[in-house]
Amino acid sequence: MKRILLFTFLLIFLASCSAGGEGAADSQPQTYIENKGSDTIVNLALAWAEQYQTDHPDIRLSVTGGGSGTGIASLVNGTVDIANASRQIKQKEIELASEKGILPVEHIIARDAIAVIVNPENPVTELTLQQISDIYSGVYTNWSEVGGEDRPIVRLSRETNSGTHVYFLETVLRLGDKESTTLFSTNTLLLPSSEGIIVEVRQNPNAIGYDGLGYVPHDLKVIAIAPEVGDDYILPSVETVNSGTYPIARDLYMYTNGEPTGVVAEYLAWIMSAEAQEIVRKLGFVPIN
Amino acid sequence: MEKDLNWREFLITRLIKFSGYSAIIFVSLIFFFLLKEGLPTLAEVPLGDLFSLRWYPIESRYGILPLITGSLLVTVGAGLIAVPFGIGTAIYLAEIAPRWVRNLLKPLVELLGGLPSVVLGFLGILILSPTLRVTLNLPTGLTALTGSLLLGGIAIPTVVSISEDALDAVPKSYRDAALALGATRWQTIWRVTLPAARSGVLTAVMLGVGRSIGETMTVMMVTGNAPVLATGLADLFSPVRTMTATIAAEMGEVANASTHYHVLFFIGMVLFLISLFVNVTASAIVFRQKKRAERILS
Numbered sequence: 001m002k003r004i005l006l007f008t009f010l011l012i013f014l015a016s017c018s019a020g021g022e023g024a025a026d027s028q029p030q031t032y033i034e035n036k037g038s039d040t041i042v043n044l045a046l047a048w049a050e051q052y053q054t055d056h057p058d059i060r061l062s063v064t065g066g067g068s069g070t071g072i073a074s075l076v077n078g079t080v081d082i083a084n085a086s087r088q089i090k091q092k093e094i095e096l097a098s099e100k101g102i103l104p105v106e107h108i109i110a111r112d113a114i115a116v117i118v119n120p121e122n123p124v125t126e127l128t129l130q131q132i133s134d135i136y137s138g139v140y141t142n143w144s145e146v147g148g149e150d151r152p153i154v155r156l157s158r159e160t161n162s163g164t165h166v167y168f169l170e171t172v173l174r175l176g177d178k179e180s181t182t183l184f185s186t187n188t189l190l191l192p193s194s195e196g197i198i199v200e201v202r203q204n205p206n207a208i209g210y211d212g213l214g215y216v217p218h219d220l221k222v223i224a225i226a227p228e229v230g231d232d233y234i235l236p237s238v239e240t241v242n243s244g245t246y247p248i249a250r251d252l253y254m255y256t257n258g259e260p261t262g263v264v265a266e267y268l269a270w271i272m273s274a275e276a277q278e279i280v281r282k283l284g285f286v287p288i289n
Numbered sequence: 290m291e292k293d294l295n296w297r298e299f300l301i302t303r304l305i306k307f308s309g310y311s312a313i314i315f316v317s318l319i320f321f322f323l324l325k326e327g328l329p330t331l332a333e334v335p336l337g338d339l340f341s342l343r344w345y346p347i348e349s350r351y352g353i354l355p356l357i358t359g360s361l362l363v364t365v366g367a368g369l370i371a372v373p374f375g376i377g378t379a380i381y382l383a384e385i386a387p388r389w390v391r392n393l394l395k396p397l398v399e400l401l402g403g404l405p406s407v408v409l410g411f412l413g414i415l416i417l418s419p420t421l422r423v424t425l426n427l428p429t430g431l432t433a434l435t436g437s438l439l440l441g442g443i444a445i446p447t448v449v450s451i452s453e454d455a456l457d458a459v460p461k462s463y464r465d466a467a468l469a470l471g472a473t474r475w476q477t478i479w480r481v482t483l484p485a486a487r488s489g490v491l492t493a494v495m496l497g498v499g500r501s502i503g504e505t506m507t508v509m510m511v512t513g514n515a516p517v518l519a520t521g522l523a524d525l526f527s528p529v530r531t532m533t534a535t536i537a538a539e540m541g542e543v544a545n546a547s548t549h550y551h552v553l554f555f556i557g558m559v560l561f562l563i564s565l566f567v568n569v570t571a572s573a574i575v576f577r578q579k580k581r582a583e584r585i586l587s
Contacts, residue, residue, distance in 0.1 A: 069542035076544050096544045152428040159514070160347045161542030183345055186355075189431055189513040189528050192538055196414070196510070203419045206428050 031263050036064045037071020037084030038163050039194055040112060040212040041252055045084055047279050048271060059263055068163030075255055076102055081264050083255040086112065086163030086212070104255045109271050111286035113213040113236035114168060114248040116223040117198075121205040124148040126224040126233035129247055133173050135208060138185030143206070155188040156197045156209035167250050168210055213237075214284030241286045249286070323561055327554035334552065344516035344530065346539060346549045353556055358519040359433070359529035360502060360560070363512060366437025366525050367444055367501040372494055374441070375448025376483075379493075382449070383456035384478050395453065402446030410510030413439050418511055425526065431513035433529040439507045444497035451496060455489020456482060488575040495571040499564055502533075509534035532556045 035045055042065035049061035071083035076097045089104050097104050116132060118124060124147055127135075134140050136155055143151045158165045174180035191197050197209040201220055213236050216222060224233035227247040240246035260268050270276055277287040330339065334351050341352035378398065382391045417438060418430030459482050467477040483490065513528025514535075536553050543550040 066541050073542055073544050093544070096547065154429040159538045160345070161539060166347065181348075183343075183348065183350075186343065186517050187515045187528060189429065189515050190530070190538070191431075191514065192509055199414055200429070200431065204422060204429055 031059050033059065033061045033082065033264060033267060034080040035061055035082045035084065035254075036066060036074050036080045038068040038086040038252070039065040039158075040068075040086040040162075040164055040215070041084040041109075043214070044110065044252075044280060044283050044285060047283060048276055051276070051279060052267060052270060059267070061267075067159065067161035068166075069161035072104070072255065075104060075257060076100060078102065078257075081256065082268075085253045085255060086250065087166045088253065089255060102257045104257065105259055107254045107256070107260075107268055107271075108251045108288060109254050109268075110252045110277070110280045110288055111241055112250055112252050113241045113246055113286065114164065114172075114210050114250070115213045115216045115236050116208065116210050116225065116248075117201050117216055117220045118208050118223060119201055119203075119205040120219065120221045122148060122151075122221065124223065125221070126226065128226045128229050128231075129172060129175060130229070132223075132225070133175055133182065136168075136173050136184055136188065137182050138187075151206050153208060154200075154204060154206040155185060156200055156207055157184060157188050157190055158194070158197065158211075159190050159192050164210070164212065168248075171248055171250070172210075212285075216284075238281065238286050251288075252285070320561065323554055323558045327551060327556075327558040330548070330551040330555040333548045339552075339555075342518050344535070346552070349548065351548070351552045352516075353532075353552070353559070355516040355518045356530055356532045356535050356556060357559065359512070359516070360531040360533065360563075362433050362519040362522075362524055362529055363436045363440060363508060363531055364498060364502045365522075366433060367440035368494075368498050370437060370441030371444035371448050371497050371501070375445045375493070375497060376452055376490060378445070378449045379452040379456055379490075380478055380483070382453045384474075384482060395450070398446050398449045400446075401442070402450070404443075406443060406504060406507040407510075409439050409443065410507040413507060413511035427526055429513065429528065431511055431528055432526055433512055433519065434525040436508045436512040436529070436531070437525065439511060440501040440504055443504060443507065444501050447500055448493045448497040451493035452486070452490040455486035455493065458489065459485045491571055491575055495567060498567055502560070502564060502567075505533040505537045509537055514538065532560050536560075 035049065042063060045063045049063050053059060053061060068083075068085035068087050071080065071085055072089055072093050074080040075083035076093065078100065083104075089106065094104060116127070122143065124143065127146060131140070131146050135146065135153055136157070140146055141153055143149055143153055157168070160166075169184065170176065173182050173184065189200070191200065194211050194215050197211055198215070198217060198220065201207045201209045202217075213222075222235060224235045225247055226233045232245075234240050234246045236246045236249070241249040254268065254271075256264060256268070259265075272288070277289060280287045330351075339351055340354055341350075342354055343350045343352045344355055382395055382398075386394065413435055414431075418432075418435050420430070421427065421432070421435055422430030463481050463485055464477055467481040468474075472480065508531050512531060512534065514530045515528040516530040516535075517524075517527065519527075519529055536556055539549070540553055543553060
């Protein structure tokens with residue numbers, strides 16, 4: 001009797017198992033969201049996607065990097081649902097998009113500080129914005145000119161398809177002056193990834209680079225920056241970004257084609273929630289609220 | 290039965306003929322595609338701007354001269370490394386090494402050619418570039434030289450493998466004759482075997498150079514990608530930006546049919562033309578030599 005009972009339980013258990021499995025496969029057709037763009041945002045977008053997929057098993061998010069320009073180009077070409085960008089969309093890109101019948105809509109999703117980094121062996125600890133601009137535009141070529149050792153300056157930058165590159169050009173090199181035509185010195189090394197910049201700064205005491213604060217490892221030296229000569233030199237952090245005292249901080253964006261609807265709208269709404277913004281803080285970015 | 294055989298014969302010869310022509314078809318299709326996407330550049334960018342010194346596409350500065358010189362410099366550097374080392378290795382393997390050493394070394398060298406270029410790029414960033422910076426006291430190790438060394442390494446297996454085959458194919462009677470006339474081993478190699486294998490060796494060099502100029506990933510990782518005009522071999526010690534790295538780094542960013550997109554295809558066209566030029570010159574040289582050799586023999 002006991003054995004029969006056990007056997008029956010086992011049968012019921014097995015039956016329910018298989019039924020449950022089939023049910024899940026049948027009743028939940030998967031929805032894909034394609035998400036591509038800024039390398040600055042890619043880690044954050046991945047963390048969000050992982051969390052969101054755990055909570056919503058019926059939704060699959062595919063997240064790739066490549067640079068803000070790449071993301072926006074994909075949105076314009078109609079191959080992604082959401083483009084990540086660490087800079088605002090350019091007028092030229094909006095025009096190209098509208099030619100193809102695409103209307104990019106902007107969503108601010110987090111904030112980010114750009115840290116200027118040097119090798120820990122470099123004695124320089126603080127610079128003004130003007131000095132950084134002059135270093136990158138080629139006015140200064142030796143660290144001794146900004147209070148360092150007698151070493152050549154090796155300037156590192158991201159490639160031109162990086163939103164960080166464009167932001168740095170506008171905010172630091174041109175000091176926010178729209179009329180300015182200052183460019184990066186031609187011998188600025190353009191490295192294809194954040195990782196490339198970090199590797200080179202780590203091993204080369206001549207190097208200066210910049211990167212999103214969330215990406216800077218602890219073994220590199222972050223430079224304190226003063227907006228003007230005579231101002232305090234400020235290190236980047238959540239507090240100094242939110243109080244507006246750190247001069248190189250920016251909004252991070254997601255772009256959709258038209259106002260988002262359906263699952264994309266739900267996903268973007270979740271990104272604005274306290275839960276998602278807590279992930280922003282954990283990854284070294286600055287939450288929006 | 291016989292009819293069936295004829296039919297099969299017909300089909301097979303046609304198939305073979307088609308594969309023969311397909312190479313020509315594909316090359317011309319690719320070239321026409323490049324022309325179609327690249328030529329609008331000439332209408333959109335004035336020639337003076339196109340051949341200027343500043344490459345900064347996001348501000349519509351499309352000077353491609355630094356990119357051309359960058360590619361040439363890295364390739365010449367790679368050639369200077371790959372040709373002597375490659376031919377030297379080939380001579381050793383074909384003429385000097387005992388048979389068992391050759392049978393061991395040749396597959397190993399060819400294995401080197403199978404290394405993915407990204408892996409070489411990693412080695413370049415993490416080991417070669419810091420070492421070069423410290424030993425040569427350079428501002429940065431991400432230079433044309435770093436790229437040339439790695440590309441040389443990539444081209445060497447090609448050069449070795451093909452020139453060794455060519456040397457190996459030289460009939461033994463040539464060497465015997467030279468030695469019988471009292472030539473030393475070195476004189477035999479330098480004056481007889483190598484000239485006899487010249488066309489194969491030249492093909493090897495050509496393919497090696499072709500491999501270097503088209504290589505992308507390694508170069509993008511280690512040359513620093515700074516679009517500075519290179520004016521001489523001394524610029525090997527500073528960063529350069531090559532045409533291939535430019536296309537790879539920027540192609541993903543451009544919107545279809547924009548000026549930047551057309552310029553990138555134009556660069557692809559230039560790259561294609563340079564390869565074509567290298568090939569045509571090399572085969573012209575081979576052809577001329579053959580004719581001379583035939584004249585002497587007749």
